[in-house]
Amino acid sequence: MRILLIEDEPGLAESVCTALRKERFIVDHVDRLATAREASLLAVFDLVLLDRKLPDGDGLSLIPALRAKNAGTHIIVLSAWGEVAERVAGLDEGxxxxxxxxxxxxxxxxxxxxxxxxxxxxxxxxIRAGSVVFYPANEEVEIRGVRLDLPRRELRVLAALMRRGDRTVLRETLEQAVFGFDDDVQSNTLDSHISRLRKKLNRSAAGVEIHAIRGVGYLLREPA
Incomplete structure (x- = not known):
């Protein structure tokens, strides 16, 4: 799960990021609406944690743009403005x-x-592919009824491939799903994660294989 935290209080932002990363979430942090808009154009986020009182405006003004980019993004407002009218305004905004x-x-x-x-x-x-079942709500994977424990980034790769069915996933799309903006990513890092995931699927008799589409990306499909 990839999360965007929009929060201008450094201490709170650090505490939240640390807690989320301990839960194996990918977390990106920005402290301005303008930067958040840029981030929303560069990546797809599963969840946005949104402060209201930001240096360049009310965080609620960002919700329509987030919904337009990805209607499935969950949004939780974090705010010191706690009056009933303020909470109602946040929920009514989306x-x-x-x-x-x-x-x-x-x-x-x-x-x-x-x-x-x-x-x-x-x-x-x-979501099913071969003998693999992915449960988006809790981001768990089972193969033939047995849970497959995967490191966070390998899980993100598999989820992205399974969501696309038998269609090719662009390399850039996979990198956006797996890495945060602050991650130090080498040119072969994604390939290393995919190589390890491919071996685990093969050992587990998953009934699907990861194929590289040269110069484009990767494809998950059942063996011919």
């Missing part, structure tokens, strides 16, 4: 939840788990 500052990190994590369980029009309860 946020999935509204958490008033100060808050406990455990509560934030619980709210995130809750919104992830809510299906959107773009969500599927499960």
């Amino acid at each position: 946020a999935d939840d509204y958490l008033v500052k100060p808050f406990a990190l455990n509560e934030l994590l619980a709210r995130i788990r809750a919104v992830r369980r809510r299906p959107t029009e773009l969500d599927a309860a499960e």
